[in-house]
Amino acid sequence: NAGVMQNPRHLVRRRGQEARLRCSPMKGHSHVYWYRQLPEEGLKFMVYLQKENIIDESGMPKERFSAEFPKEGPSILRIQQVVRGDSAAYFCASSPRWQDNEQFFGPGTRLTVL
């Protein structure tokens, strides 16, 4: 049973470009969470999705950021018109059901904005 997969592992973008990060949850998991980690800090929650639904996006910046988890395929975190402050590690986690379960984390995507 493969773990949570994220790609790309490293992504370099110039200011103003778009970044698209993908996350495939563990088999049988229908809940996906995205977190952001700035250097030397802990993880901060961004968004929680189930298939085709955004359940909680309270941690997501209001502009330029969006997320989806379609019926088929991976979850996508999209950052439009990236700025240097978006440089961070973005982690995806999945769980079989919400509440009271451990979340399994992917290896992360390290985004560098030049």
Add this chain to the structure above:
Amino acid sequence: SQQGEEDPQALSIQEGENATMNCSYKTSINNLQWYRQNSGRGLVHLILIRSNEREKHSGRLRVTLDTSKKSSSLLITASRAADTASYFCAMLQTGANNLFFGTGTRLTVIP
């Protein structure tokens, strides 16, 4: 913010010694989890303790939870150089959908 506070921020010990990390939080929780993160890598889940539990063991790990003090501790016994990593507590707040992470403790085990 429900982000937990961990102390110490950094801990350096000799191989074979025990390492204790503490985590404090602010509101009620369903469970508290501990994760390890090696430099530049993803998170590895270590242990989950529910709000109605007081202590839990897993191999060389021992976790305690005191909900009256809103605090938890992670003890790693007989440490090894391979235990060198950052350790984070993460709380599932009652009624929330996501984990709130602590600030992390950077552990260095000297061979």
